[in-house]
Amino acid sequence: MNNTIPAAGRERDNVVNLQERRLDRTVLRTYRTKADIDIILPNDKQPRLGPKVDEELQRQIEANGGLFEPLLVEPHPDFPGKFRIIDGDRRWTNSRVLVEQGKEEFRQLPIEVTDRTLSDEDRLRAWIYIHRQRKEWDAKEKEMVAYRLVDLMGRASAANILGITVRELDKLVDIFELSEKFTSLRDPSAAITWAREMMGVSKKLFTPSIVEAVVKKVNDKRITNSKDLRKLRSILPDPVARAHFLSDAGDLDSAMLRLGPTEKKPKGGLSGDLEAAVEAMKGVPWTTLQDLKGDPDILKKIDDAEALLRSLRKALS
Structure with missing residues (x-):
């Protein structure tokens, strides 16, 4: 040598x-x-x-x-x-x-x-700074490094070195730990992308059984596009769709077919009152309108409503 x-x-x-x-x-x-x-x-x-x-x-x-x-x-x-x-x-x-x-x-x-x-701190700061300049940092490394730094130095020091809050650090660590569950992907580095998509769904909806079901269906190649996980944002709040997805036969598309009709939350104040009035009028059946044709009381109320609306528009213009 x-x-x-x-x-x-x-x-x-x-x-x-x-x-x-x-x-x-x-x-x-x-x-x-x-x-x-x-x-x-x-x-x-x-x-x-x-x-x-x-x-x-x-x-x-x-x-x-x-x-x-x-x-x-x-x-x-x-x-x-x-x-x-x-x-x-x-x-x-x-x-x-x-x-x-x-x-x-x-x-x-x-x-x-x-x-x-x-x-140790200067060495890690230097390494992280160098790697942040490279393309792979956003692609796969920041979650992995956050996880490793917590193991080496603890949460507070890791967050300080990365220049983020402890809460942000915890999210990166959670994503990395979740990514480790995806074991059957063709490209192992893509597991981070899948985990990021899952963590984009409300965390309170992600019970252990939901996580287990998603991971199993991904590893079984019944879900093949990470972006499809966004459908969980609609599926999980719906009890029927969620129960179907958790079943052995369920998948994302079949669960979407079981979503119930969405109810609009009423708005408060004047805007909400006007919207409710318009929706009520839209809901009057055509046969009822035929029966009310020429009714003097209804026509008088419509005239009063028109006058009130004109006054309201003038006041708000």
């Missing part, structure tokens, strides 16, 4: 080459160099969960002749002369796969080294 950096001595040589890198409220002083893959170690408090081996990323590394973006690393606090990854765990993992395949040309990795070992 050829270590490009006998680290401690070389770090002192690079002090004059330090540059500032601002990551939100965290300002890092770093220098760039290369190091052997064996003196770079992963971070055991990595916020990203799940598998990191990615064949497509390996192909990209090979096509580029190595890593295009250097790993962000810090001096390792427990192993002198080695570095710990702040950002770049996937790139390191897939470079190691290539080296283990005998492709030694990928052993030397470009790195950007901080001038000090960061605190």
